[in-house]
Each structure stands twice: as C-alpha cells, then as structure tokens.
Amino acid sequence: MENVWVLRSGKCSPSSIAEATVLLTERRPPVVWVAADDPAELPGVARSLGIEPRHLVVVGAGLAHRTARAHLDHLEGGGVALTVPTVRFAQDALDVRTGRVTCVVVGSVILTAEEGDAGVLDLVHDELDARTPLPERGPRKVLAALLGALVRAVSDVEAALGEAVADAERLVFSPGTDDPVGRVYHLKREVAQARRALVPLGSELLEVVDDEQDVRQDADAARWLRRLQSSVERVDRRLTAHDQLLADMLSVHLSQVSVRQNEDMRKISSWAAIAAVPTLLAGVYGMNFRHMPELGWQYGYPLALAGMVAVCVGLYAVFKRSGWL
Numbered sequence: 001m002e003n004v005w006v007l008r009s010g011k012c013s014p015s016s017i018a019e020a021t022v023l024l025t026e027r028r029p030p031v032v033w034v035a036a037d038d039p040a041e042l043p044g045v046a047r048s049l050g051i052e053p054r055h056l057v058v059v060g061a062g063l064a065h066r067t068a069r070a071h072l073d074h075l076e077g078g079g080v081a082l083t084v085p086t087v088r089f090a091q092d093a094l095d096v097r098t099g100r101v102t103c104v105v106v107g108s109v110i111l112t113a114e115e116g117d118a119g120v121l122d123l124v125h126d127e128l129d130a131r132t133p134l135p136e137r138g139p140r141k142v143l144a145a146l147l148g149a150l151v152r153a154v155s156d157v158e159a160a161l162g163e164a165v166a167d168a169e170r171l172v173f174s175p176g177t178d179d180p181v182g183r184v185y186h187l188k189r190e191v192a193q194a195r196r197a198l199v200p201l202g203s204e205l206l207e208v209v210d211d212e213q214d215v216r217q218d219a220d221a222a223r224w225l226r227r228l229q230s231s232v233e234r235v236d237r238r239l240t241a242h243d244q245l246l247a248d249m250l251s252v253h254l255s256q257v258s259v260r261q262n263e264d265m266r267k268i269s270s271w272a273a274i275a276a277v278p279t280l281l282a283g284v285y286g287m288n289f290r291h292m293p294e295l296g297w298q299y300g301y302p303l304a305l306a307g308m309v310a311v312c313v314g315l316y317a318v319f320k321r322s323g324w325l
Contacts, residue, residue, distance in 0.1 A: 005125070007031035007141070012128040017048050024049060029108045033142050035121050039102045039113040051106050080105045080143065084150060085197040086118035089160040094183075096157060096190040098197050103146055110142045123149035144224070151231050154198050158235045158242075161191055165242045172249045184250050191243045198236055270319040277315065278308040 006015045006023060007030060015023075020032040034045050073081040086099040099116015114121045124145045168187055171180045281304060285294065294300045319325045 003035045005033045005035075005128075007033060007128065012125065017045070021049055024108060031108050031110065031142065033110045033112070035125075036111070036113040039115065042102065042104065042111050042113055045111060046104075046106070046109075049109055051109060079107070080140075082143070082146075084201050086114065086116055086120050086150065087154055087157045087194055087197045088116070088118040089157045091160065094164050094186060094190065096161070096193040096197075098193065101146070101150070103143060105140065105143055112142075112146070118153055120146070120149045120153055123152065147225075147228060150201055151228055151235075154194070154201065155231065155235055157194050158238050161187070161194060161242055162238065164190075165245055169245070169249055172253050180253060181250065184246050184253070188243060188246045188250075191239055191246065195236065195239050195243075198232060198239065201232060266324040270315075270324045274312050274315045274319075277311045281308050 004015045004017055004020050005012050006020060015032070017034070020034070023030055024032060032049065034049070036042055036045055071083045082103045084101060086101050088097045088099070089095070090097055097116065099114060099118050101112065101114045101120050104111045112121055124142065127145045127149065128142065164187055168180060168183050171183065285292070285304060294304070297303070316325065
C-alpha cells in the first residue's frame with residue numbers, strides 16, 4: 001500500500017495513483033510524492049506512473065543497495081536515487097534501532113519507502129505540510145526535507161544517548177550501586193551503532209554538496225547542504241565524545257575495583273597476621289616437651305593469654321594507624 005501526495009503552490013495535498021498519473025500528463029505537471037510501505041513496491045509504482053523504462057533500472061539499483069551502506073546515484077536529466085540508514089532511540093531499552101529509507105527522484109516524481117520505525121517520512125510530511133522554508137524547489141524540495149529530517153533524527157538520537165551516558169556516569173560514581181560495566185558496554189555498542197548510521201549519511205551529503213552542477217544552479221541550496229553537512233560532523237564529534245567518556249568511565253570503574261580489591265587484601269593480610277600470633281604461641285606450648293619451665297609456673301597460663309592479647313592488640317593498633325584496617 002502506498003500514500004500519494006501532490007505538491008502544488010507549496011501545498012501538500014493527498015491524492016491517488018490514478019489521479020497522479022493524469023496530473024503528470026499536464027504541460028507543467030505538479031510534484032508527485034509516493035511513499036510506499038515496502039521498497040519492493042517502488043518499481044510497480046513507477047510503472048503505474050509511466051516512468052520511462054531506463055529509469056526503472058535505476059529504481060531497481062536503489063533497491064539493490066538498500067541492504068548495503070548508504071548509496072547515491074545521479075541520473076541523467078537531474079534525477080537522484082538515494083538510500084540511507086535511519087536511526088531511532090528506544091528510551092525504555094536504551095537501544096539505537098536502525099532502518100533504511102530509499103528515495104528515487106525522476107522528473108516530477110519522487111518515490112520513497114522506509115524500513116524500520118524511525119518515522120522519517122512522517123517528519124518529511126509534517127515539514128512539507130507546515131510549509132517550512134526549504135532551499136530547493138520541485139521534487140528536490142521533498143529530497144531536501146528528507147535530508148533535513150534524517151539529520152534531525154540523528155541529532156535527537158545523539159541527545160538521547162548523551163542523557164543516557166550522563167546517567168551512566170552518575171551510576172559509576174555512586175557508592176553502593178550495582179556493577180555498571182554491563183550498562184557502559186551496552187551504551188558503547190549503541191553509540192557505535194549510531195555512528196555506523198551517521199557516517200554513511202555524512203558521506204552521501206558530502207557527495208551531494210560536491211555536485212558542481214547543483215552549486216552553479218543554486219548557491220543557496222549548496223550553502224544549505226553545507227550547513228547540513230556541518231551538523232552531521234558536529235553530531236559525529238559529539239558521539240565520539242560520548243564514546244570517549246564511556247571509555248574513561250570504564251577505566252575509572254576498573255581502577256575503583258582494583259583499589260577496593262587492594263583494600264580487601266590489606267584487611268585480609270592484617271587479620272591473618274593478628275591471628276597468627278595466638279596460633280604460634282598455642283602451637284609452641286602445645287608441644288608438651290618435658291623441659292618447658294613455663295608449663296610448671298603457677299601463672300604461666302594467664303601470662304600466655306595476656307601475652308597473646310597484648311601482641312594482638314599491638315598489631316591491631318599498628319595496622320589501624322597505617323590504614324590497613
């Protein structure tokens with residue numbers, strides 16, 4: 001199933017395939033935007049709209065790349081086939097969930113399909129419906145709105161990851177909390193997932209920016225694309241900073257664990273030394289040799305006990321003063 005809109009005079013109106021096919025036969029056809037539920041439906045939709053067979057090959061090429069990295073093809077006559085990843089942050093599970101959006105611009109027709117639940121195409125529709133000023137005209141206006149929505153979605157994911165990293169930092173440095181290593185590793189994996197989706201988007205934006213023909217035709221559009229590219233680079237730097245902070249938190253936590261283990265070892269060693277004194281004395285006087293004068297003393301037993309206590313108390317004071325206990 002597909003949703004069809006017609007863009008005319010800056011207004012985005014719902015339509016149908018049959019109505020759009022008729023409108024495309026006009027001398028100055030409006031922009032027809034078709035959003036399919038499944039990318040596999042795009043070739044059939046393209047045939048229904050009367051798109052030339054040579055362009056259908058490009059639609060198929062766009063579908064072939066939807067399972068790979070981001071891909072951009074410039075078509076003859078100014079057409080574009082673009083496939084880029086999408087991201088969404090699931091706050092409940094602290095997961096970055098990825099998808100993919102395919103966009104093919106041919107003449108006055110723009111075909112899109114989204115895989116995943118990022119809702120990028122919904123953002124595009126809302127932006128067009130609100131008549132947000134965009135630097136492009138015609139079908140490339142939808143493409144510009146799509147690129148802007150992708151960058152905003154990635155920025156939202158980065159902001160949510162930043163909050164999750166801040167919560168993890170408080171957890172690492174809070175006494176008496178559970179082991180935060182699992183959460184830190186999980187967030188590092190999600191940051192890496194977001195960067196894997198962001199880097200291809202930035203590379204394809206850079207290719208669009210470097211298109212000399214577009215730069216000559218519309219300097220405002222080129223400047224807008226460069227600002228978009230700068231936003232992608234800024235988000236990438238922030239994600240890198242989040243990843244470095246998580247690595248630092250992990251290092252600090254492991255240092256804290258090592259310090260606690262050393263403290264435990266000192267305590268164990270101190271108590272072992274204190275316990276060794278009465279064990280030694282009891283072992284010596286428990287041998288029962290015939291010529292041991294202390295065994296015949298009237299106060300030998302209380303003196304032995306008093307010596308054990310005195311030595312143990314002295315060792316405890318020494319260890320306490322040195323910070324071992």
